[in-house]
Amino acid sequence: MAFIPQDALQNLHKYAYKGVDKSPLSKYVLNPFWTWFVTLWPLSVAPNTITLSGLSIVFLNFATVLLYDPAYLTEKGGVVIPSWVYFSCSIGLFMYQSFDAIDGKQARRTGMAGPLGEMFDHGCDAMNTTLEVILAAQALNLGRSWWTVASQMATLANFYLTTWEEYHTGELYLGVFSGPVEGILMIVVIYAISGVYGPSFWDTGILSFLRLTNVPLINQLPDLPLNDSFMVFGAFGVAFNVQASYRNVRRAMLSKGKSTTWPLLLLLPFVVSAAIQLFWLSHPRYDDAVLLNSALFVPFLCAWGLQFAHQVGRMILAHVTSSPFPWWDWMWVWSLVAAVDANLPLIPGRAPLIQTNETNRTLVVYLTLAVSFAAYARFCTLVINDITNFMGIACFTVRKKDKNGVWQDTTPTTAGVAVGPDDKKKL
Template sequence: MLWYNPTLDQDMPRWVYASWAIGLFLYQTFDAVDGTQARRTRQSGPLGELFDHGVDACNTVLEVLLFAAATNLGQSWNTILTLFGATLTFYVQTWDEYYTQTLTLGIISGPVEGILTLCIVYAFTAVKGGGSFWQQSMLQTMGIKEHSIIPDYIHDLRFNEWFMVYGGFVLVFNTLQSTLNVMKARREQGKDVYAPLFGLLPYFVTWIFVPLYLYLQPVILHYHLIPFTFYVGLINAYSVGLIIIAHLTKSPTFPMYNVLTVPLGLAVADSMGPIIGLWPSVLGFGTYQIAFVFLCMGLAIGVYGSFVYDIITTICDYLDIWCLTIKYPYNEKDELKKSK
């Protein structure tokens, strides 16, 4: 993608889209069977759950970029809206799991229907020869003519914009469903049903900063959106990781603080200074802002990477296991001897 379509709005060779479809399908398949394999070999545990969620969280931001490149969304607000929907879904479902102790997926879930939809989009794009196909008006392409009962703006909506409408409905439905799940669980426990809603604040605080920063710094939105997307995606991955740790350790305190949000908030304040006339911008509106975004992406990789390393080594040392290989293979005969 970075070689053929760094601006997210160019057609690429067919094999690129086909490789995405095949790769994502294999990813979904292995993601579905890894838990079964772990239970079969008696190796399931907290590290596996954390590892699974961590990989999924990182893959979320990658798929946002691939989808944007496949449908030629470009470096635009549409790509940011796609990122918002994908990360909110992941955050809310993890928040739901923390309070209900059960991972609940919506009727149209990201790991199943969502990924299959993306596989179909990538494969169809390969057949059509490029993402420019999705730039056409869907209704016109389907042969539906203009009519007085169909507003022009609806008739002219492109395929990729209809994808976003569909995603918006799914997002609202799944978010409401998770919220109701949490409130129901709290009600059954005899606890405050509204207190958990504060757990959504870290996400929405971040997403107040994101559009504000991009509005104030259009050079990032239109020319350097990929590193910024990675940065925002890792903010979400880190938040989700903290929630999973709190869930696994049965922590009574929901993690509300994410250090990776701090630079973004400071950047917004820095950019607003000249506009409100209270202080000059330190970073300005050009080269230093670009350097800042790449620095934030590097910081996010470092913080999240060190977090993952620390958690993996801590769990492995405590449970006396290895991360990617089986240290003590399960042997049914040996287990029977021990039980006797």
């Protein structure tokens, strides 16, 4: 195989998705809707087609926002986006959540549940994560700011934690309040509010909004803007998720008689990769320009998001193939070289060697975006090819049963060996 080690391929047959969702909202409100919604889709539609359709809606929302605000400025910067754009983002994200929720149901309806769907679903989620951070920050009137960077950091950390937890426990655990359910719905509401009142609404102080400015003691607290308050709330959410995820991992390790501290070391890859990006982004002012205050901010975040998607994609692949945890990613070297070059002015009398002017900075950032995209596209293509070739399935084609009830797959070979009836039953 091109990407998955030969000895790990057999583990694909052993993989079975396990998930726990403790959300009352999901159980009593959303799941009945999803159960009905999936029946609207013909059995001829592959689950991965539904997943990709949902992500395509988000891409359309992203392109629309950048069409009206190409330099990614907020209203403070003089750009006013039409209200319908925010409403479309609200509807689009809700549709993405719905499509993302029913692809598994469609997989069970069509007999296509398996590791390929898990990989494809999480891969789309990883890309959507960064796109929604950028869109939500614009809707919250944050724009180019360290709050947006903090939001990117917190959101990616939550995703990494969930994937790290699933790797060690063998199941995807969603608590009573989780990002894929309540978190997404919060963003849906934020888009809708921005559509009604405009992004500037989020600059209102939280005490002023709650009419607490005249309440003794409480009025001594800082009247943080609503958008900043939302970021603070997110920080507490990350802290809660860290301890909740580790508690689940610790329980799983104890049940297996393994070390409960070793898994903590596997959080370091995210810390290292995020630190490199922050080091690059926080470079000193040189030639009167910094990434945070330039139109390169969005492509920089997108490149970071694609590198992250590659990182967690390898984690998910390790999970479904029962392979060792991926510690290293070669894209770190690329970003580190760029970060060190941008920070050379920290040394008195030194200037960047590569990013010497705005043109070169633009070239480096967009080249990083292109290389990050190419690396992730290569990973997705090779993994999909490996899994489909080995298991005798197709990514976007529904398998059918013959008159004997045996699944007839679209690819007639498994790792170069003809697939027989007994193998098809296993698949």
